[in-house]
Amino acid sequence: MSNVLVFAEHINKAFSKNALVAVGAGREIAGKSGGECYVAVLGSGIEGLANEIAEHGAKTVFAVEHAALENYTADAHAQAIANLAEEKGCDIVVSAASSIGKDVMPRVAIRLGAAMASDITGYNDDGTIERPTYAGNAVATVSLETAKKVITVRATAFEPAAKDGTAAVEKTDAKIDEGALKMKFVAFNETKSDRPPLTEASVVVSGGRGLKSGENFTEVLEPLVDAMGAAMGASRAAVDAGFVPNDLQIGQTGKVVAPELYIAVGISGAIQHLAGMKDSKVIVAINKDEEAPIFQVSDYGLVADLFKAVPEMKEAVEKLK
Amino acid sequence: MKILVAAKRVPDPNATIKVRPDGTGIVTDNLKYVVNPFCEIAIEEALRIKEKQGGAEVILVSLGDQVSQEQLRTGLAMGADRAILVLAEGDTEPVIVARALAKLVEQEQPELVLMGKQSIDDDSNVVGQMLAEMLGWGQATFASEVKLADDKSSAVVTREVDGGLEDIEVQMPAIITADLRLNEPRYASLPGIMKARKKELKEVPLADLGIDTSAQVKTIKIAPPPEREAGKRVETVEELVNLLHTEAKVI
Numbered sequence: 001m002s003n004v005l006v007f008a009e010h011i012n013k014a015f016s017k018n019a020l021v022a023v024g025a026g027r028e029i030a031g032k033s034g035g036e037c038y039v040a041v042l043g044s045g046i047e048g049l050a051n052e053i054a055e056h057g058a059k060t061v062f063a064v065e066h067a068a069l070e071n072y073t074a075d076a077h078a079q080a081i082a083n084l085a086e087e088k089g090c091d092i093v094v095s096a097a098s099s100i101g102k103d104v105m106p107r108v109a110i111r112l113g114a115a116m117a118s119d120i121t122g123y124n125d126d127g128t129i130e131r132p133t134y135a136g137n138a139v140a141t142v143s144l145e146t147a148k149k150v151i152t153v154r155a156t157a158f159e160p161a162a163k164d165g166t167a168a169v170e171k172t173d174a175k176i177d178e179g180a181l182k183m184k185f186v187a188f189n190e191t192k193s194d195r196p197p198l199t200e201a202s203v204v205v206s207g208g209r210g211l212k213s214g215e216n217f218t219e220v221l222e223p224l225v226d227a228m229g230a231a232m233g234a235s236r237a238a239v240d241a242g243f244v245p246n247d248l249q250i251g252q253t254g255k256v257v258a259p260e261l262y263i264a265v266g267i268s269g270a271i272q273h274l275a276g277m278k279d280s281k282v283i284v285a286i287n288k289d290e291e292a293p294i295f296q297v298s299d300y301g302l303v304a305d306l307f308k309a310v311p312e313m314k315e316a317v318e319k320l321k
Numbered sequence: 322m323k324i325l326v327a328a329k330r331v332p333d334p335n336a337t338i339k340v341r342p343d344g345t346g347i348v349t350d351n352l353k354y355v356v357n358p359f360c361e362i363a364i365e366e367a368l369r370i371k372e373k374q375g376g377a378e379v380i381l382v383s384l385g386d387q388v389s390q391e392q393l394r395t396g397l398a399m400g401a402d403r404a405i406l407v408l409a410e411g412d413t414e415p416v417i418v419a420r421a422l423a424k425l426v427e428q429e430q431p432e433l434v435l436m437g438k439q440s441i442d443d444d445s446n447v448v449g450q451m452l453a454e455m456l457g458w459g460q461a462t463f464a465s466e467v468k469l470a471d472d473k474s475s476a477v478v479t480r481e482v483d484g485g486l487e488d489i490e491v492q493m494p495a496i497i498t499a500d501l502r503l504n505e506p507r508y509a510s511l512p513g514i515m516k517a518r519k520k521e522l523k524e525v526p527l528a529d530l531g532i533d534t535s536a537q538v539k540t541i542k543i544a545p546p547p548e549r550e551a552g553k554r555v556e557t558v559e560e561l562v563n564l565l566h567t568e569a570k571v572i
Contacts, residue, residue, distance in 0.1 A: 134444070302555050
Protein backbone atom coordinates (compact mmCIF):
# COMPACT_ATOMS: atom_id res chain seq x y z
CA MET A 1 0.00 0.00 0.00
CA SER A 2 1.41 3.35 -1.01
CA ASN A 3 -0.06 6.80 -0.64
CA VAL A 4 0.30 9.18 -3.56
CA LEU A 5 1.13 12.88 -3.45
CA VAL A 6 0.23 14.84 -6.59
CA PHE A 7 2.01 18.11 -7.29
CA ALA A 8 -0.71 20.24 -8.96
CA GLU A 9 1.05 23.03 -10.85
CA HIS A 10 -0.43 26.40 -11.63
CA ILE A 11 0.78 29.36 -13.66
CA ASN A 12 -0.06 32.77 -12.17
CA LYS A 13 -2.63 31.14 -9.90
CA ALA A 14 -4.54 29.35 -12.64
CA PHE A 15 -4.60 25.60 -13.20
CA SER A 16 -4.16 24.26 -16.70
CA LYS A 17 -5.29 20.85 -17.88
CA ASN A 18 -1.89 19.57 -16.64
CA ALA A 19 -2.94 19.89 -13.00
CA LEU A 20 -6.22 18.04 -13.50
CA VAL A 21 -4.52 15.26 -15.47
CA ALA A 22 -1.93 14.88 -12.72
CA VAL A 23 -4.72 14.52 -10.15
CA GLY A 24 -6.53 12.04 -12.43
CA ALA A 25 -3.35 9.97 -12.80
CA GLY A 26 -2.64 10.24 -9.06
CA ARG A 27 -6.09 8.89 -8.23
CA GLU A 28 -5.64 6.03 -10.69
CA ILE A 29 -2.20 5.15 -9.30
CA ALA A 30 -3.41 5.39 -5.68
CA GLY A 31 -6.30 3.08 -6.58
CA LYS A 32 -3.92 0.51 -8.05
CA SER A 33 -1.47 0.69 -5.17
CA GLY A 34 -4.19 0.55 -2.50
CA GLY A 35 -3.39 3.96 -0.99
CA GLU A 36 -4.90 7.41 -0.76
CA CYS A 37 -4.36 10.28 -3.17
CA TYR A 38 -3.25 13.62 -1.70
CA VAL A 39 -2.72 16.82 -3.67
CA ALA A 40 -0.25 19.65 -3.04
CA VAL A 41 -0.73 23.19 -4.30
CA LEU A 42 2.32 25.37 -3.75
CA GLY A 43 2.60 29.13 -3.66
CA SER A 44 1.83 32.20 -1.69
CA GLY A 45 -1.82 33.06 -1.04
CA ILE A 46 -3.13 29.95 -2.77
CA GLU A 47 -5.96 28.82 -0.48
CA GLY A 48 -8.60 29.68 -3.09
CA LEU A 49 -6.71 27.62 -5.64
CA ALA A 50 -6.53 24.70 -3.20
CA ASN A 51 -10.30 24.91 -2.69
CA GLU A 52 -10.77 24.82 -6.45
CA ILE A 53 -8.83 21.60 -6.98
CA ALA A 54 -10.40 20.06 -3.86
CA GLU A 55 -13.56 19.56 -5.94
CA HIS A 56 -11.72 16.96 -7.99
CA GLY A 57 -11.86 14.22 -5.42
CA ALA A 58 -8.60 13.65 -3.57
CA LYS A 59 -8.41 12.69 0.11
CA THR A 60 -6.79 15.95 1.24
CA VAL A 61 -5.44 19.00 -0.60
CA PHE A 62 -2.46 20.63 1.07
CA ALA A 63 -2.23 24.38 0.51
CA VAL A 64 1.52 24.74 0.90
CA GLU A 65 2.43 28.36 1.60
CA HIS A 66 5.81 30.08 1.55
CA ALA A 67 7.08 33.41 0.26
CA ALA A 68 9.83 31.53 -1.64
CA LEU A 69 7.11 29.68 -3.59
CA GLU A 70 5.47 32.87 -4.89
CA ASN A 71 6.98 32.28 -8.33
CA TYR A 72 7.98 28.85 -9.57
CA THR A 73 11.64 27.91 -9.21
CA ALA A 74 12.90 24.34 -9.30
CA ASP A 75 15.07 24.32 -6.19
CA ALA A 76 12.52 25.82 -3.77
CA HIS A 77 9.67 23.73 -5.17
CA ALA A 78 11.73 20.52 -5.01
CA GLN A 79 12.48 21.11 -1.33
CA ALA A 80 8.84 21.83 -0.49
CA ILE A 81 7.45 18.85 -2.42
CA ALA A 82 9.99 16.34 -1.07
CA ASN A 83 9.60 17.55 2.52
CA LEU A 84 5.82 17.37 2.31
CA ALA A 85 5.92 13.85 0.83
CA GLU A 86 8.09 12.67 3.72
CA GLU A 87 6.03 14.42 6.36
CA LYS A 88 2.75 13.02 5.04
CA GLY A 89 4.06 9.53 4.38
CA CYS A 90 3.51 9.55 0.62
CA ASP A 91 5.79 7.08 -1.14
CA ILE A 92 4.71 7.93 -4.70
CA VAL A 93 4.96 11.50 -5.99
CA VAL A 94 3.24 12.35 -9.27
CA SER A 95 3.08 15.39 -11.56
CA ALA A 96 2.36 16.14 -15.20
CA ALA A 97 5.27 15.86 -17.64
CA SER A 98 4.89 19.59 -18.34
CA SER A 99 7.76 22.04 -18.52
CA ILE A 100 7.38 22.58 -14.76
CA GLY A 101 6.99 18.88 -13.90
CA LYS A 102 9.99 17.91 -16.04
CA ASP A 103 12.05 20.63 -14.40
CA VAL A 104 11.31 19.91 -10.75
CA MET A 105 10.52 16.22 -10.33
CA PRO A 106 14.02 14.80 -10.99
CA ARG A 107 15.22 16.98 -8.11
CA VAL A 108 12.41 15.63 -5.92
CA ALA A 109 13.49 12.07 -6.83
CA ILE A 110 17.06 12.74 -5.71
CA ARG A 111 15.93 14.35 -2.45
CA LEU A 112 13.73 11.33 -1.68
CA GLY A 113 16.16 8.67 -2.90
CA ALA A 114 13.35 7.59 -5.21
CA ALA A 115 13.59 5.85 -8.58
CA MET A 116 11.96 7.91 -11.31
CA ALA A 117 10.01 7.28 -14.51
CA SER A 118 9.30 10.27 -16.72
CA ASP A 119 6.58 10.99 -19.26
CA ILE A 120 4.75 7.73 -18.57
CA THR A 121 1.78 6.62 -20.67
CA GLY A 122 0.48 3.83 -18.46
CA TYR A 123 0.49 2.51 -14.89
CA ASN A 124 -0.31 -1.19 -14.77
CA ASP A 125 -2.19 -3.08 -12.03
CA ASP A 126 1.03 -4.79 -10.93
CA GLY A 127 2.77 -1.43 -10.48
CA THR A 128 4.86 -1.67 -13.64
CA ILE A 129 5.01 1.40 -15.83
CA GLU A 130 4.82 2.02 -19.59
CA ARG A 131 6.88 4.81 -21.11
CA PRO A 132 7.67 5.66 -24.71
CA THR A 133 11.32 5.83 -25.78
CA TYR A 134 13.09 6.43 -29.11
CA ALA A 135 10.59 9.15 -30.08
CA GLY A 136 7.73 6.76 -29.46
CA ASN A 137 9.16 4.06 -31.72
CA ALA A 138 9.44 1.77 -28.73
CA VAL A 139 7.49 1.41 -25.51
CA ALA A 140 9.44 0.33 -22.44
CA THR A 141 7.82 -1.50 -19.53
CA VAL A 142 9.80 -0.68 -16.41
CA SER A 143 9.57 -1.28 -12.71
CA LEU A 144 10.81 1.18 -10.11
CA GLU A 145 12.79 -0.83 -7.58
CA THR A 146 12.87 1.59 -4.67
CA ALA A 147 10.23 2.01 -1.93
CA LYS A 148 9.73 5.63 -2.97
CA LYS A 149 8.85 6.49 -6.54
CA VAL A 150 8.60 9.67 -8.60
CA ILE A 151 6.54 9.74 -11.77
CA THR A 152 5.67 12.36 -14.39
CA VAL A 153 2.70 11.53 -16.60
CA ARG A 154 2.09 12.37 -20.24
CA ALA A 155 -1.00 14.60 -20.27
CA THR A 156 -2.50 12.93 -23.35
CA ALA A 157 -2.36 9.46 -21.82
CA PHE A 158 -4.40 10.02 -18.65
CA GLU A 159 -7.89 11.37 -18.00
CA PRO A 160 -8.27 14.66 -16.12
CA ALA A 161 -9.82 14.15 -12.66
CA ALA A 162 -13.60 14.56 -12.72
CA LYS A 163 -15.33 17.09 -10.48
CA ASP A 164 -16.78 14.39 -8.28
CA GLY A 165 -15.74 14.87 -4.68
CA THR A 166 -14.73 17.31 -2.03
CA ALA A 167 -11.34 16.93 -0.44
CA ALA A 168 -10.45 18.48 2.88
CA VAL A 169 -8.13 21.46 2.47
CA GLU A 170 -5.28 21.70 4.92
CA LYS A 171 -3.09 24.80 5.13
CA THR A 172 0.54 24.13 5.84
CA ASP A 173 3.77 26.12 5.79
CA ALA A 174 6.43 24.77 3.45
CA LYS A 175 9.72 23.68 4.94
CA ILE A 176 12.41 25.37 2.87
CA ASP A 177 16.05 26.04 3.65
CA GLU A 178 16.25 29.46 2.00
CA GLY A 179 20.01 29.64 2.38
CA ALA A 180 20.31 26.76 -0.11
CA LEU A 181 18.33 28.48 -2.88
CA LYS A 182 20.32 29.36 -6.00
CA MET A 183 17.59 30.37 -8.44
CA LYS A 184 15.49 33.48 -8.89
CA PHE A 185 12.49 34.10 -11.11
CA VAL A 186 12.97 37.16 -13.33
CA ALA A 187 10.14 37.37 -15.87
CA PHE A 188 7.60 35.36 -17.82
CA ASN A 189 6.86 36.44 -21.36
CA GLU A 190 3.62 34.74 -22.20
CA THR A 191 2.86 33.97 -25.83
CA LYS A 192 -0.30 35.97 -26.37
CA SER A 193 -2.96 34.14 -28.31
CA ASP A 194 -6.74 34.05 -28.58
CA ARG A 195 -6.51 30.41 -29.62
CA PRO A 196 -6.85 27.44 -27.29
CA PRO A 197 -3.59 26.10 -25.78
CA LEU A 198 -1.97 23.52 -28.06
CA THR A 199 -2.00 20.71 -25.52
CA GLU A 200 -5.68 21.27 -24.67
CA ALA A 201 -7.27 21.99 -28.06
CA SER A 202 -9.66 19.48 -29.60
CA VAL A 203 -8.52 20.49 -33.09
CA VAL A 204 -4.90 21.21 -34.02
CA VAL A 205 -3.81 22.47 -37.44
CA SER A 206 -0.06 22.21 -37.98
CA GLY A 207 2.18 23.54 -40.71
CA GLY A 208 5.52 22.31 -41.93
CA ARG A 209 8.29 23.36 -44.23
CA GLY A 210 5.83 23.11 -47.11
CA LEU A 211 4.41 26.48 -46.00
CA LYS A 212 7.71 27.99 -47.20
CA SER A 213 7.66 31.13 -44.98
CA GLY A 214 6.42 32.68 -41.76
CA GLU A 215 4.17 35.00 -43.81
CA ASN A 216 2.46 31.98 -45.31
CA PHE A 217 1.72 30.66 -41.83
CA THR A 218 -0.06 33.97 -41.16
CA GLU A 219 -1.75 34.39 -44.52
CA VAL A 220 -2.53 30.84 -45.60
CA LEU A 221 -2.67 28.61 -42.52
CA GLU A 222 -4.03 30.90 -39.80
CA PRO A 223 -7.38 31.63 -41.52
CA LEU A 224 -8.07 27.86 -41.54
CA VAL A 225 -6.88 27.53 -37.93
CA ASP A 226 -9.30 30.24 -36.83
CA ALA A 227 -12.18 29.02 -38.99
CA MET A 228 -11.89 25.71 -37.15
CA GLY A 229 -11.43 27.22 -33.68
CA ALA A 230 -8.22 25.23 -33.58
CA ALA A 231 -4.79 25.62 -32.04
CA MET A 232 -1.86 26.08 -34.41
CA GLY A 233 1.17 23.81 -34.34
CA ALA A 234 4.28 23.34 -36.43
CA SER A 235 6.86 20.75 -37.33
CA ARG A 236 10.42 21.05 -36.11
CA ALA A 237 11.51 21.79 -39.67
CA ALA A 238 9.25 24.87 -39.74
CA VAL A 239 10.64 26.00 -36.38
CA ASP A 240 14.23 25.36 -37.45
CA ALA A 241 13.61 27.41 -40.60
CA GLY A 242 12.49 30.31 -38.38
CA PHE A 243 8.90 30.42 -39.71
CA VAL A 244 7.30 30.20 -36.25
CA PRO A 245 8.35 30.19 -32.57
CA ASN A 246 9.46 27.00 -30.84
CA ASP A 247 6.50 26.84 -28.47
CA LEU A 248 4.40 25.74 -31.46
CA GLN A 249 6.64 22.76 -32.11
CA ILE A 250 4.99 19.35 -32.01
CA GLY A 251 7.16 16.28 -31.73
CA GLN A 252 9.73 14.44 -29.67
CA THR A 253 11.60 17.65 -28.95
CA GLY A 254 8.49 19.80 -28.60
CA LYS A 255 4.98 19.20 -27.38
CA VAL A 256 2.97 16.00 -27.45
CA VAL A 257 -0.66 16.45 -28.47
CA ALA A 258 -3.57 14.06 -28.95
CA PRO A 259 -6.58 16.09 -30.15
CA GLU A 260 -9.80 14.77 -31.68
CA LEU A 261 -8.62 16.07 -35.05
CA TYR A 262 -5.07 16.75 -36.20
CA ILE A 263 -4.49 18.34 -39.59
CA ALA A 264 -0.92 18.22 -40.90
CA VAL A 265 -0.33 20.71 -43.70
CA GLY A 266 2.88 20.55 -45.72
CA ILE A 267 4.46 18.24 -43.15
CA SER A 268 6.37 15.25 -44.49
CA GLY A 269 6.06 13.26 -41.27
CA ALA A 270 9.58 12.83 -39.89
CA ILE A 271 9.81 10.27 -37.08
CA GLN A 272 10.34 12.98 -34.52
CA HIS A 273 7.14 14.79 -35.59
CA LEU A 274 5.03 11.63 -35.53
CA ALA A 275 6.16 11.11 -31.92
CA GLY A 276 4.22 14.22 -30.96
CA MET A 277 0.89 13.62 -32.69
CA LYS A 278 0.32 10.01 -33.64
CA ASP A 279 -2.07 9.37 -30.75
CA SER A 280 -4.51 11.92 -32.17
CA LYS A 281 -7.98 10.45 -32.77
CA VAL A 282 -8.32 11.47 -36.42
CA ILE A 283 -5.33 12.53 -38.50
CA VAL A 284 -5.59 14.40 -41.80
CA ALA A 285 -2.61 15.05 -44.07
CA ILE A 286 -2.45 17.56 -46.89
CA ASN A 287 0.76 17.27 -48.86
CA LYS A 288 1.75 17.52 -52.50
CA ASP A 289 4.22 14.64 -52.20
CA GLU A 290 2.19 11.44 -52.35
CA GLU A 291 5.14 9.46 -50.97
CA ALA A 292 5.31 11.57 -47.79
CA PRO A 293 5.46 9.30 -44.68
CA ILE A 294 2.73 11.36 -43.00
CA PHE A 295 0.19 9.55 -45.22
CA GLN A 296 1.07 6.25 -43.54
CA VAL A 297 -0.41 7.41 -40.25
CA SER A 298 -3.26 9.49 -41.66
CA ASP A 299 -6.93 8.55 -41.60
CA TYR A 300 -7.57 10.90 -44.50
CA GLY A 301 -4.91 11.92 -46.97
CA LEU A 302 -5.22 14.59 -49.64
CA VAL A 303 -2.46 14.87 -52.23
CA ALA A 304 -2.70 18.51 -53.24
CA ASP A 305 -0.98 21.87 -53.42
CA LEU A 306 -1.59 23.29 -49.95
CA PHE A 307 -1.71 26.87 -51.25
CA LYS A 308 -4.86 25.91 -53.14
CA ALA A 309 -6.31 23.32 -50.77
CA VAL A 310 -6.03 25.23 -47.48
CA PRO A 311 -8.05 28.34 -48.56
CA GLU A 312 -10.62 25.98 -50.14
CA MET A 313 -10.88 24.05 -46.91
CA LYS A 314 -11.38 27.24 -44.92
CA GLU A 315 -14.31 28.16 -47.22
CA ALA A 316 -15.80 24.67 -46.94
CA VAL A 317 -15.51 24.62 -43.14
CA GLU A 318 -17.16 28.02 -42.87
CA LYS A 319 -20.03 26.86 -45.08
CA LEU A 320 -20.71 23.98 -42.67
CA LYS A 321 -21.35 26.33 -39.77
CA MET B 322 36.80 29.34 -16.57
CA LYS B 323 36.22 25.61 -16.72
CA ILE B 324 33.14 24.25 -18.50
CA LEU B 325 32.12 20.61 -18.37
CA VAL B 326 29.88 19.41 -21.22
CA ALA B 327 28.11 16.06 -21.21
CA ALA B 328 27.61 14.39 -24.59
CA LYS B 329 25.87 11.11 -25.42
CA ARG B 330 26.16 8.70 -28.32
CA VAL B 331 22.67 8.00 -29.72
CA PRO B 332 21.15 6.51 -32.87
CA ASP B 333 20.79 8.98 -35.75
CA PRO B 334 17.49 10.82 -35.14
CA ASN B 335 16.47 10.17 -38.76
CA ALA B 336 17.09 6.42 -38.58
CA THR B 337 14.14 4.04 -38.48
CA ILE B 338 14.09 2.36 -35.09
CA LYS B 339 12.85 -1.24 -34.93
CA VAL B 340 12.24 -3.23 -31.78
CA ARG B 341 13.86 -6.68 -31.45
CA PRO B 342 11.28 -9.47 -31.52
CA ASP B 343 12.53 -10.83 -28.17
CA GLY B 344 11.68 -7.53 -26.49
CA THR B 345 15.16 -6.92 -25.11
CA GLY B 346 15.89 -3.72 -26.99
CA ILE B 347 16.11 -2.21 -30.44
CA VAL B 348 17.74 -3.60 -33.57
CA THR B 349 21.21 -2.04 -33.69
CA ASP B 350 22.62 -3.72 -36.83
CA ASN B 351 23.68 -1.11 -39.39
CA LEU B 352 22.39 1.67 -37.17
CA LYS B 353 24.26 4.95 -37.57
CA TYR B 354 25.20 6.80 -34.37
CA VAL B 355 25.69 10.51 -33.77
CA VAL B 356 26.20 12.99 -30.96
CA ASN B 357 22.79 13.51 -29.33
CA PRO B 358 21.49 16.68 -31.09
CA PHE B 359 20.83 18.54 -27.82
CA CYS B 360 24.32 17.65 -26.55
CA GLU B 361 25.76 19.08 -29.75
CA ILE B 362 23.99 22.37 -28.99
CA ALA B 363 25.46 22.27 -25.46
CA ILE B 364 28.98 21.78 -26.89
CA GLU B 365 28.44 24.70 -29.27
CA GLU B 366 27.30 26.95 -26.40
CA ALA B 367 30.39 26.06 -24.36
CA LEU B 368 32.61 26.95 -27.33
CA ARG B 369 30.82 30.27 -27.82
CA ILE B 370 31.24 31.13 -24.14
CA LYS B 371 34.92 30.23 -24.42
CA GLU B 372 35.35 32.43 -27.50
CA LYS B 373 33.54 35.33 -25.87
CA GLN B 374 35.51 35.04 -22.64
CA GLY B 375 38.74 34.92 -24.61
CA GLY B 376 39.72 31.70 -22.89
CA ALA B 377 38.16 28.83 -20.99
CA GLU B 378 38.69 25.11 -20.83
CA VAL B 379 35.94 22.98 -22.35
CA ILE B 380 35.95 19.40 -21.08
CA LEU B 381 33.70 16.84 -22.73
CA VAL B 382 32.34 13.87 -20.83
CA SER B 383 30.53 10.84 -22.11
CA LEU B 384 29.40 7.62 -20.51
CA GLY B 385 29.15 4.53 -22.65
CA ASP B 386 31.17 1.80 -24.27
CA GLN B 387 34.44 2.27 -26.13
CA VAL B 388 32.78 3.35 -29.38
CA SER B 389 31.54 6.54 -27.69
CA GLN B 390 35.08 7.75 -28.45
CA GLU B 391 33.75 8.64 -31.92
CA GLN B 392 31.30 11.17 -30.52
CA LEU B 393 33.89 12.63 -28.16
CA ARG B 394 36.29 13.04 -31.10
CA THR B 395 33.52 14.89 -32.95
CA GLY B 396 33.20 17.30 -30.01
CA LEU B 397 36.98 17.70 -29.82
CA ALA B 398 37.01 18.46 -33.54
CA MET B 399 34.39 21.15 -32.97
CA GLY B 400 36.83 22.76 -30.56
CA ALA B 401 36.57 21.22 -27.08
CA ASP B 402 39.91 20.94 -25.27
CA ARG B 403 39.90 17.44 -23.82
CA ALA B 404 37.54 14.57 -23.13
CA ILE B 405 36.75 11.96 -20.51
CA LEU B 406 34.99 8.72 -21.38
CA VAL B 407 33.44 6.84 -18.49
CA LEU B 408 33.42 3.25 -19.71
CA ALA B 409 30.21 1.32 -19.05
CA GLU B 410 28.62 -1.62 -20.85
CA GLY B 411 25.09 -1.40 -22.23
CA ASP B 412 22.48 1.16 -21.18
CA THR B 413 23.11 3.05 -17.96
CA GLU B 414 20.08 4.51 -16.22
CA PRO B 415 19.88 8.30 -15.75
CA VAL B 416 20.47 8.41 -11.99
CA ILE B 417 23.75 6.51 -12.36
CA VAL B 418 24.83 8.84 -15.17
CA ALA B 419 24.05 11.78 -12.87
CA ARG B 420 26.09 10.20 -10.06
CA ALA B 421 29.04 9.65 -12.39
CA LEU B 422 28.84 13.27 -13.56
CA ALA B 423 28.63 14.49 -9.95
CA LYS B 424 31.85 12.58 -9.22
CA LEU B 425 33.59 14.18 -12.22
CA VAL B 426 32.36 17.62 -11.16
CA GLU B 427 33.92 16.99 -7.77
CA GLN B 428 37.21 16.06 -9.45
CA GLU B 429 37.28 18.77 -12.12
CA GLN B 430 35.57 21.64 -10.25
CA PRO B 431 33.97 23.32 -13.30
CA GLU B 432 32.10 26.60 -12.88
CA LEU B 433 29.47 25.58 -15.40
CA VAL B 434 28.02 22.27 -16.60
CA LEU B 435 26.26 22.31 -19.96
CA MET B 436 24.25 19.41 -21.33
CA GLY B 437 21.33 18.63 -23.63
CA LYS B 438 17.82 18.80 -22.20
CA GLN B 439 17.19 15.19 -23.20
CA SER B 440 18.78 12.39 -25.14
CA ILE B 441 16.74 11.24 -28.07
CA ASP B 442 17.02 7.52 -27.29
CA ASP B 443 15.80 7.21 -23.71
CA ASP B 444 13.87 10.53 -23.86
CA SER B 445 13.97 10.87 -20.06
CA ASN B 446 14.94 14.54 -19.68
CA VAL B 447 16.16 14.13 -16.08
CA VAL B 448 19.96 13.90 -15.81
CA GLY B 449 20.75 17.64 -15.61
CA GLN B 450 18.11 18.23 -12.96
CA MET B 451 19.25 15.21 -10.92
CA LEU B 452 22.86 16.34 -11.12
CA ALA B 453 21.92 19.86 -9.96
CA GLU B 454 20.13 18.48 -6.90
CA MET B 455 23.01 16.11 -6.07
CA LEU B 456 25.44 19.04 -6.16
CA GLY B 457 23.08 21.48 -4.44
CA TRP B 458 23.39 23.76 -7.50
CA GLY B 459 20.86 25.86 -9.34
CA GLN B 460 19.71 24.80 -12.78
CA ALA B 461 18.36 26.39 -15.94
CA THR B 462 16.71 23.75 -18.08
CA PHE B 463 15.39 24.16 -21.67
CA ALA B 464 17.67 27.14 -22.28
CA SER B 465 17.26 29.24 -25.41
CA GLU B 466 19.56 32.10 -24.35
CA VAL B 467 22.37 32.29 -21.80
CA LYS B 468 23.77 35.59 -20.53
CA LEU B 469 26.67 35.24 -18.11
CA ALA B 470 27.23 38.10 -15.68
CA ASP B 471 30.56 39.90 -16.22
CA ASP B 472 31.91 38.62 -12.93
CA LYS B 473 30.59 35.12 -13.79
CA SER B 474 28.85 34.87 -10.43
CA SER B 475 25.47 34.33 -12.04
CA ALA B 476 23.68 33.88 -15.35
CA VAL B 477 20.34 35.04 -16.68
CA VAL B 478 18.85 32.26 -18.78
CA THR B 479 15.82 32.37 -21.04
CA ARG B 480 13.90 29.09 -20.86
CA GLU B 481 11.41 27.56 -23.30
CA VAL B 482 8.41 26.74 -21.12
CA ASP B 483 4.73 25.94 -21.68
CA GLY B 484 2.97 29.07 -22.88
CA GLY B 485 5.99 31.26 -23.50
CA LEU B 486 9.51 32.16 -22.43
CA GLU B 487 10.72 32.48 -18.87
CA ASP B 488 13.82 34.32 -17.65
CA ILE B 489 15.51 33.12 -14.49
CA GLU B 490 18.69 34.12 -12.73
CA VAL B 491 20.83 31.29 -11.49
CA GLN B 492 23.91 31.51 -9.28
CA MET B 493 27.08 29.92 -10.57
CA PRO B 494 28.27 27.22 -10.54
CA ALA B 495 25.17 25.97 -12.31
CA ILE B 496 23.75 23.34 -14.65
CA ILE B 497 22.30 24.58 -17.92
CA THR B 498 20.44 22.23 -20.27
CA ALA B 499 20.14 23.20 -23.92
CA ASP B 500 16.92 23.44 -25.87
CA LEU B 501 16.67 23.49 -29.64
CA ARG B 502 17.00 27.18 -30.29
CA LEU B 503 19.98 27.99 -28.08
CA ASN B 504 22.29 28.03 -31.12
CA GLU B 505 23.15 26.28 -34.35
CA PRO B 506 26.09 23.95 -33.82
CA ARG B 507 29.10 24.40 -36.11
CA TYR B 508 30.55 21.69 -38.28
CA ALA B 509 33.99 20.44 -37.41
CA SER B 510 36.59 21.92 -39.77
CA LEU B 511 39.27 19.78 -41.40
CA PRO B 512 42.05 21.34 -39.27
CA GLY B 513 39.77 20.82 -36.28
CA ILE B 514 39.48 17.13 -37.10
CA MET B 515 43.26 16.83 -37.48
CA LYS B 516 43.84 18.59 -34.17
CA ALA B 517 41.24 16.46 -32.38
CA ARG B 518 43.34 13.35 -32.95
CA LYS B 519 46.04 14.72 -30.70
CA LYS B 520 43.80 15.98 -27.94
CA GLU B 521 43.61 14.12 -24.64
CA LEU B 522 40.84 11.52 -24.34
CA LYS B 523 40.99 9.85 -20.97
CA GLU B 524 39.12 6.63 -20.24
CA VAL B 525 37.84 5.82 -16.76
CA PRO B 526 35.97 2.60 -15.98
CA LEU B 527 32.65 3.36 -14.26
CA ALA B 528 33.60 1.01 -11.43
CA ASP B 529 36.67 3.17 -10.64
CA LEU B 530 34.51 6.20 -9.79
CA GLY B 531 33.42 4.61 -6.53
CA ILE B 532 29.72 5.40 -6.94
CA ASP B 533 26.64 3.28 -6.28
CA THR B 534 25.77 1.63 -9.61
CA SER B 535 22.93 -0.61 -8.47
CA ALA B 536 19.83 -0.40 -10.66
CA GLN B 537 16.82 1.59 -9.46
CA VAL B 538 14.82 1.17 -12.63
CA LYS B 539 14.45 -2.31 -14.11
CA THR B 540 13.49 -2.56 -17.77
CA ILE B 541 11.18 -5.53 -18.16
CA LYS B 542 10.65 -5.35 -21.89
CA ILE B 543 10.73 -3.12 -24.94
CA ALA B 544 7.78 -3.41 -27.33
CA PRO B 545 6.84 -1.71 -30.58
CA PRO B 546 4.11 0.94 -30.23
CA PRO B 547 0.57 0.13 -31.42
CA GLU B 548 0.46 0.33 -35.23
CA ARG B 549 -1.59 2.98 -36.89
CA GLU B 550 -3.15 1.92 -40.17
CA ALA B 551 -3.02 4.24 -43.14
CA GLY B 552 -6.54 5.36 -43.98
CA LYS B 553 -8.07 6.52 -47.21
CA ARG B 554 -6.97 8.93 -49.87
CA VAL B 555 -9.45 11.63 -50.84
CA GLU B 556 -9.45 13.44 -54.16
CA THR B 557 -10.83 16.86 -53.26
CA VAL B 558 -11.14 19.27 -50.37
CA GLU B 559 -14.92 18.98 -50.60
CA GLU B 560 -14.76 15.22 -50.15
CA LEU B 561 -12.37 15.63 -47.21
CA VAL B 562 -14.55 18.12 -45.36
CA ASN B 563 -17.65 15.99 -45.99
CA LEU B 564 -15.98 12.89 -44.58
CA LEU B 565 -14.71 14.76 -41.53
CA HIS B 566 -18.25 15.97 -40.94
CA THR B 567 -20.33 12.88 -41.68
CA GLU B 568 -17.98 9.91 -41.17
CA ALA B 569 -15.38 10.96 -38.60
CA LYS B 570 -17.79 13.45 -37.01
CA VAL B 571 -14.98 15.70 -35.86
CA ILE B 572 -16.18 18.94 -37.47
